[in-house]
Amino acid sequence: MKILLLLSLVHHSIAIEPPQPFDFIEDGILKYTNHSVDPCDNFYRHVCSFGSPDSPVSEAMKDVFDFTRQNQNDSWWNQLDIITTFPMFEKNKFSTILNNATSFIEVVTKFFNSSCTHGLDTVALTQDIIQVASNLRRKKLVAKINTNETDCDAELELIRNLLTENSDNFVTTAWKLIFNFVDLAQKHVCQIRNIEDHLKVDVRRGIEATRDMFEDFSKSAKNLVKYTPWVKKQNVVKKIEKIVSELRIHDNYGEDYQTSTNMLHKLEKYYTECKLKYNVVENYELLCYIFMSSTFKLRALSNWFFPDHNAYNGHPSVYFGYPVYHHNQYGKEMATKFQLGHTGIIVGHEIGHTFFDKHDKLQHLPYFSKKVEECVQNQYNATCMEYKEHSCATTDNSLDENGADILGLHLAYKHLKSYYGERLKTKIDRLKMTNEQLFFYSYAMSFCSKAFNCSADSRMMRSATKPCHIYGSRAPETLKKINN
Structure with a gap:
């Protein structure tokens, strides 16, 4: 009996040993990149081969959440009557x-x-x-x-x-009556459990780094507004600047836990x-x-902290999933607080949702450019048709997501160039790729031709339409005036 007890204690101590923090983006690049596919032919299948998991990030995070959930088995919130x-x-x-x-x-x-x-x-x-x-x-x-x-x-x-x-x-x-009640009560348990995840495999520095990144990106986006012709033409510069200044990352984990x-x-x-x-x-x-x-009249609790590889803009508050904070703390590809290739584009995308409003009814913006909308949809459709694996139905329902993708990438790439300057083409020996290439490996999207020197007749270049400048001095109406 004593031996069984000892083995049980040893097994328990091993089981709750926290996993070593790691850069899951670098891990995914080394594991799943398919070098038999030319990045200029199909960059998406080059980076994310058919043999890779549906979600490499979720797969990478599995050990982390196995640990945190096991660690919480005997927690007080699981013992409540x-x-x-x-x-x-x-x-x-x-x-x-x-x-x-x-x-x-x-x-x-x-x-x-x-x-x-x-x-x-x-x-x-x-x-x-x-x-x-x-x-x-x-x-x-x-x-x-x-x-x-x-x-x-x-x-x-x-x-x-x-x-x-x-x-x-x-x-x-x-x-x-009791089902609706317990559903709301369980959300409080879920919030505590998710916040515990953020503390057990500590990502508090990652939360701070994401907040800093978010504030810097918001400032950049705000500056773009000042030079955007369609914004100035409609006299909505101040209104949009005010909307942007309202944005904040929700990081009150101590208060929410209490x-x-x-x-x-x-x-x-x-x-x-x-x-x-x-x-x-x-x-x-x-x-x-x-x-x-x-x-007790329990109110619906917003899911502010969550384990999913996701993010949400609930203007003015913006929320990010645990993997974003984890990567901003432990990711090493940039050796700086700006983990731009992965978290940077996610942060930019969520800010983009405020800048690129719903197509059918503007919730925040007083006005939006139809020419920008057309440009975004044309790019989405061209890329989808060239690399079609599923349906390519281009509908207005996906317009705000497509626009947020492009604006998020613009913001992240702008900061990448600003931070690295001439070191953009510097090669990282352990990965055999440049800082710029790593940016696109981290989040496979546009601008790949610059990083990989794709020829004009490559599939990547054939699927590219004219650049969609959503905000800034090169937005549609400026180009029109210059051409006249």
């Missing part, structure tokens, strides 16, 4: 008590009668029951509560009549006290869960 009890209710979600108003009323009245005969506070209980009924109808119920009433049968009849009279107006069920922790502790306290109070009666766990679901 409000979380562990719910699966028991879920097994019975089709029972009549949860999905039928009449059966639910019968259970509630039995619960009330048992509480009353045990001498419990029925005034508070009546208020809880009325609150539940109000939530089931989504309309407030009012009942006169006689605090001097000592006849349990009389009180019971009052409650039964009130619920029965209104049961036809119930627009939801007890199951939906908010979710406080909420979960408050819910657990209520549920525990309710069960202690009514544990002498039948179905007390379920009724207390329903009471809790009615008492």
